[in-house]
Amino acid sequence: MESPLSRIIPKMSVFEYYTNSELETENLGKAYAECLKPGDTVFLFGSLGAGKTTFVRGIVSYFSNSIVVKSPSYILVSIYDAIIPLCHIDLFRIDRFDHIIAGEIAEYFGDESGIKIVEWAEKVPQEFVPQKVIKIYFEILSIDRRKITIETINESNNSECPAS
Numbered sequence: 397m398e399s400p401l402s403r404i405i406p407k408m409s410v411f412e413y414y415t416n417s418e419l420e421t422e423n424l425g426k427a428y429a430e431c432l433k434p435g436d437t438v439f440l441f442g443s444l445g446a447g448k449t450t451f452v453r454g455i456v457s458y459f460s461n462s463i464v465v466k467s468p469s470y471i472l473v474s475i476y477d478a479i480i481p482l483c484h485i486d487l488f489r490i491d492r493f494d495h496i497i498a499g500e501i502a503e504y505f506g507d508e509s510g511i512k513i514v515e516w517a518e519k520v521p522q523e524f525v526p527q528k529v530i531k532i533y534f535e536i537l538s539i540d541r542r543k544i545t546i547e548t549i550n551e552s553n554n555s556e557c558p559a560s
């Protein structure tokens with residue numbers, strides 16, 4: 397029976413994956429991209445070299461086979477003109493996520509026509525975190541092994557998709 401609370405507290409799904417190479421992480425990103433839809437915001441958490449950009453490369457390759465994703469640690473926002481507009485934000489160089497940065501990024505966060513992907517999402521203070529966000533955590537287990545945890549809020553009944 398559905399409890400009254402389940403109507404108030406959204407159900408969360410957590411999926412754990414393990415990859416053993418850069419290519420496996422890229423392929424996971426590509427497979428996961430099928431679950432994304434316009435308006436989605438994806439926050440990526442994890443340390444230097446954990447595999448965030450590699451995963452983004454996989455997502456982007458699902459939507460376009462001609463776009464080259466560079467590790468844009470020195471660029472704040474990259475826009476890729478794919479079937480669905482993709483906005484890749486990298487906060488690596490941001491020391492303090494204040495209202496000025498938030499203002500610059502808000503227009504992208506608010507864009508419901510595209511998919512927004514944010515690296516170094518741990519730098520976004522809680523007050524600026526959009527209400528509905530997919531969170532993906534990258535952990536370095538060894539030189540080639542990564543644990544990738546996808547945390548989503550359920551909206552539909554598509555059990556094939558962690559994003560649903």
Ligand SMILES: Nc1ncnc2c1ncn2[C@@H]1O[C@H](COP(=O)(O)OP(=O)(O)OP(=O)(O)O)[C@@H](O)[C@H]1O
Nearest residue numbers: 415416417418421444445446447448449450540542
């Ligand atoms: N299983 C794996 N998945 C992803 N990358 C791996 C894996 N094993 C080794 N690597 C290496 O780790 C590095 C990951 O780099 P990537 O740019 O994707 O990380 P990042 O999390 O975006 O780092 P940064 O915080 O600097 O932006 C690459 O050099 C890649 O070859």
Ligand SMILES: [Mg+2]
Nearest residue numbers: 448449467515
């Ligand atoms: Mg990166």
